[in-house]
Amino acid sequence: MALEVTDANFEELSKNNDLLVIDLWAEWCGPCRALSPVIEDLARQYAGKAAIGKVDADANPDICEKFGIRNLPTVLFIKNGEVADKVVGALPKNAIASKIDALI
Numbered sequence: 001m002a003l004e005v006t007d008a009n010f011e012e013l014s015k016n017n018d019l020l021v022i023d024l025w026a027e028w029c030g031p032c033r034a035l036s037p038v039i040e041d042l043a044r045q046y047a048g049k050a051a052i053g054k055v056d057a058d059a060n061p062d063i064c065e066k067f068g069i070r071n072l073p074t075v076l077f078i079k080n081g082e083v084a085d086k087v088v089g090a091l092p093k094n095a096i097a098s099k100i101d102a103l104i
Contacts, residue, residue, distance in 0.1 A: 002043040003053030007062040010055075017051035019103050020078040021096075024055045024069050031090040032073040038093045039075075042100070049104050079103050 005013060005022050014020050023039045025032035036054070043052040057064050057072055067076060067083065077085040077099055085099050 002039050003051060005053035005055045005060075005063070007060045010060075010063055013051060013053065014078055014081050018080060019050040019100070021046075021050055021052045021100060022055050022063075022076050022078065023053070024057045024064065024072060024074045024076070026057045026072050029072045035073050035075075035090040038090075038096065041093060042096060045097070046100060046104075050100055077103055 002023070003013065005020075021042070023032075023035060025036065039052060039054060046052055055063050057069060063069075067074075071088045073088070073090055075087045075091070075096060076083055084103055087096070087099065
């Protein structure tokens with residue numbers, strides 16, 4: 001299951017995981033709802049290799065502000081505390097998986 005990433009736990013998760021993949025989403029966003037099962041599948045697939053979580057953009061404005069998020073869904077790939085890659089939009093599972101594979 002994907003981690004729940006919040007303004008309160010983001011820094012700790014970022015520091016404690018070599019690779020943190022976060023999906024920034026909102027309840028009102030149709031493409032975000034389409035991406036949600038993909039993120040859940042990837043969280044199971046990469047368990048123990050990468051931390052994969054979801055950020056409710058409406059409830060966690062600090063993360064959105066920190067990374068200048070303007071469009072949803074946005075997936076950030078944070079390696080060793082720094083953004084290593086970013087995708088905007090609901091990409092297919094294999095496209096996101098290949099980005100994860102390149103970073104682990």
